Amino acid sequence: MANSSRASVRTRSLSSVTGRLTVPERFGDAGQTYGALAALILIVLYNAFFTRNFLTEQALRVNLTQVATIVIVATGMTLVIATGGIDLSVGSLMAISGALAAIIFMSQRGPLDNALIGNTLAFVVPVLVAGAFGLFNGTLITAFRLQPIIATLVLFLAGRGIAQVMTNGELRTFRNPGFQYIGMGRPFGIPFQVILMLVIVAIVAWVMRSTTFGRYVLATGDNEAAARLAGVPIDRIKLAVYGINGLLAGIAGLIVIAINSSSDANQVGQLMELDAIAAVAVGGTPLTGGRATIVGTLIGALIIQLLRYTLLSHGVPDAAARVVIAGAIVLAVLLQRQRGT
């Protein structure tokens, strides 16, 4: 390739990065967020009129608790997708985290016998381990230059196997109110995982909006080569987002086993990667990277959740419900494509 043409590419990309760094894409993001928001309001209105007992505290609680784990995972997935990547391993990481937590607090050995120590470790260790597996994904992608979809396919397949080996493939059931607070606690009447979800969404939304890290994530996804030349530490940014995604998947795994009073390595997090990616896409984050809306992801997850709730409440058979949800996802992505061009 001629030197001159490379130089011209370089300047164009550089200008696009600096443009992104100085002018936040508030308007583009806002448009997409409001598009999804309008859809969400429509579904809520439909339910308010046509679904029995929809405007009740209990219905709100059911929907928010059911959507919490998807939102938590999808928040991390938004960061990964913003860098132009994807993470298929989140469901398997949830299974590993869930399996490990149950092993820790159910083991009666040594200091683990103390409920406080056992439960604290059961919260901290599995989340850190899931984070470490996330870093492993990041390492495959940065050090070995594997494509994200292949790199994370490794743990998508192996991760569930690891969880199954840890539990011997057996379903473990338990009663542990201290640990299960993360899935069943209700401070001020609000389910604990809903509070956790809102805190995580708020923190990550702030990070993406107001920190250099957030800018770097977007720059990485927008034009990696240009961002690298502009001095963005691409590899560290990628490691960080896959690590964060692992941590969040770990937390979601703990919530799932806590609500169900059981850790089932075969089922925890099953198909979660697809739910999370769908929420991100419906929320308005393009899968090509470079742009991200965390609030949009929250709205996207709520849209899918409420669609499911509505179809189920009205007795629509599962097979038909899947088609409707798939149609909604296609529609959302199509609308965004038109807005982008």
Place this chain on the structure above:
Amino acid sequence: MDRELSRRHLLKLAAAGAGAAALSPRLVQRAWAQELPPLPKKDTYTVGFCQTGSNNPWRLAETKSMQDEAAKRGYKLIATDANEDTAKQIADVASVIAQRPDILIFPPRESGPLAPSVLQAKQAGIPVILIDRDVEHDVAMPGRDYITFIGSDFVDQGRRAAEWLIGATGGNARIIELEGTTGADPAIDRKQGFDELILGGSFKGTPVATPVAGMQILASQTGNFTRNEGRQVMETLLQAHPDVTAVYAHNDEMAIGAIAALEAAGRKPGQDVILVSIDGENDAIQAIVDGKLGATVESSPFFGPIAFDTMLKYANGEDLPDWVVVVDRFFDKSNAAEFVGKQY
């Protein structure tokens, strides 16, 4: 050894079919193709066992039952595990055939792809017994290509759950049904058996059951056989149908999920909502003892004894049906206490 076996077949056929067989080579071929490989009477057998996977308690219990029973009888078990991969199970069956066991016993992971494996075993002169899942009969027929299929009657399991529920609620209930994975045989059959007793049904045009007037199915949705989805679907259906008084779940895991959903909504499972399910796993037995689950119909994973007994009957030349129906027990509050921790 191959040649020896087929020669033995031909000799046997020649004796049985006499002159007719000698007239046409094609007839010999067809007759040979219809003969099941024999199983000699012996003190000990080498048994091939190709499991589909070990990723749930039921499968683990099934494998353990086979291993324990083989050890008890002093048989040698050649066991493989396909990790829920159909292609691997096909390869497993081929490799076990190459090790020439006396008999092959296995649950085919899928009814279509594993049917040729059954024929492959037959051609190698190894008789086959299928357990808990069957193959497609237009490819491989019980009694012709394999000895028999041993398994539970899922329709009957659904019927027994319905019978119990009608009795427990005095024939008055508003029911939510949590179905298994859409399209799975147990889900289809367990729904059919239950629904035909509650709503009335017919078999080939003749009514087999009359509807029970006071019994009504409010909603029937899939919970995918899992605790998590069973809970989530129940939470939602409970909002849409707060007047529910009974739950029928196609397996115990979903019933336990439904119990969690009812408790979270401030209901009292076992008192204001009566639950019945199928499987008979440890957690369900405990839930019956705790008064939360009403009853569960067993779907036995304990295939070891019945599989080896059936094998011996075949060796003794006894007539076997095409389908050996597994006798499933029934657990409710009258007997649950004695089975705590003894299931799987």
